Amino acid sequence: MNQKDNVCQSKLKTTRDTLEVIQGKWRIPIIVALTLGAKRFGEIQKDIVDISPKMLSQELKALETNKIITRTLYDSMPVTVEYSLTPLGLSMKKMLDELLDWGIHFRKENVRK
Amino acid sequence: MNQKDNVCQSKLKTTRDTLEVIQGKWRIPIIVALTLGAKRFGEIQKDIVDISPKMLSQELKALETNKIITRTLYDSMPVTVEYSLTPLGLSMKKMLDELLDWGIHFRKENVRK
DNA sequence: GTAAGTAGTTACCTGGAGGTAAGTACGCTC
DNA sequence: GAGCGTACTTACCTCCAGGTAACTACTTAC
Numbered sequence: 001m002n003q004k005d006n007v008c009q010s011k012l013k014t015t016r017d018t019l020e021v022i023q024g025k026w027r028i029p030i031i032v033a034l035t036l037g038a039k040r041f042g043e044i045q046k047d048i049v050d051i052s053p054k055m056l057s058q059e060l061k062a063l064e065t066n067k068i069i070t071r072t073l074y075d076s077m078p079v080t081v082e083y084s085l086t087p088l089g090l091s092m093k094k095m096l097d098e099l100l101d102w103g104i105h106f107r108k109e110n111v112r113k
Numbered sequence: 114m115n116q117k118d119n120v121c122q123s124k125l126k127t128t129r130d131t132l133e134v135i136q137g138k139w140r141i142p143i144i145v146a147l148t149l150g151a152k153r154f155g156e157i158q159k160d161i162v163d164i165s166p167k168m169l170s171q172e173l174k175a176l177e178t179n180k181i182i183t184r185t186l187y188d189s190m191p192v193t194v195e196y197s198l199t200p201l202g203l204s205m206k207k208m209l210d211e212l213l214d215w216g217i218h219f220r221k222e223n224v225r226k
Numbered sequence: 227g228t229a230a231g232t233a234g235t236t237a238c239c240t241g242g243a244g245g246t247a248a249g250t251a252c253g254c255t256c
Numbered sequence: 257g258a259g260c261g262t263a264c265t266t267a268c269c270t271c272c273a274g275g276t277a278a279c280t281a282c283t284t285a286c
Contacts, residue, residue: 004149005160007149008146008149008160009160011145011149011213012142012145012146012160012161014213014216014217014220015141015142015145015212015213015216016142017216017219017220018212018213018215018216018219019138019141019142021219023136023138024243024244025132025136025243025244026244028128028132029125029128029129029132032124032125032128033121033125036117036120036121036124040262040263041262041263041264042261042262042263047118047121047122047125048125052244052245052246053263053264053265054244054245054246054264054265054266055243055244055245056264057263057264057265058244067222067223078252078253078254078260078261078262078263079252079253079262079263080262080263081262081263081264088218088219088222091215091218092215094211094214094215095208095211095212095214095215098207098208098211099128099131099208100124100127100128100131101207101208102131102204102205102207102208103127103128103130103131104127105201105204106130106131106134106201107127107130109180109201110180137273137274138273138274139274153232153233154232154233154234155231155232155233165274165275165276165277166233166234166235167234167235167236167274167275167276168273168274168275169234170233170234170235171273171274191231191232191233191282191283191284192232192233192282192283193232193233194232194233194234
């Protein structure tokens with residue numbers, strides 16, 4: 001195996017590991033929603049209109065497990081729960097910005113085809 | 114709806130459109146493999162060891178449809194086919210670099226837990 | 227005429243991501 | 257004690273992304 005192949009393999013390994021964390025229909029949207037500040041369960045549901053409570057709950061747990069978000073319980077009345085990005089979650093900001101930038105670029109390319 | 118909500122909605126819309134193009138287990142890996150130069154069908158298969166010819170063929174077609182890669186047939190013997198990134202595909206480079214950077218960062222964070 | 231290398235295609239199947247609908251739990255208010 | 261607002265959970269189902277295995281088609285080399 002030559003050097004170029006090694007670089008390729010190492011990149012692909014990292015890609016696979018990364019995708020495992022952010023894959024699925026909902027994780028990136030949830031993280032994007034939280035980049036604009038901490039939010040409650042109901043607020044995220046309002047932002048991401050077609051997510052079911054089941055999926056939201058499930059994906060929030062997965063993101064918490066991966067230390068990308070934190071769950072904070074407030075003993076107000078009624079009880080509220082806030083989700084916010086951890087430093088690790090915040091470190092995704094640049095990546096997400098590039099993703100959004102590319103999305104806008106892609107949209108433009110496809111309009112003027 | 115206030116201004117912050119508008120920003121959020123617009124970001125989420127872009128996110129969804131973008132994810133539609135790059136989602137799935139194989140598209141990002143294929144694009145990453147091609148960032149290192151044009152490659153033939155068999156070469157991509159060697160890089161991404163556990164992809165089946167069916168999935169590779171299917172995903173290459175999808176990426177071609179979205180103008181992210183091009184398929185070039187060479188009338189050599191035996192016939193060879195080369196896949197390479199279009200300008201649109203190349204424009205994903207920054208995004209992919211950030212993805213890889215974050216992946217490395219994430220790995221480090223998880224090691225020293 | 228058969229093996230080997232190119233680049234796929236086709237048919238069939240399965241697991242799990244995700245959807246739907248209803249239920250749970252807790253405290254407050256009226 | 258019924259209803260509301262919060263934040264989920266549970267049971268069940270469906271569909272398709274992706275896997276597996278075998279086959280196709282063309283040319284060269286032996």
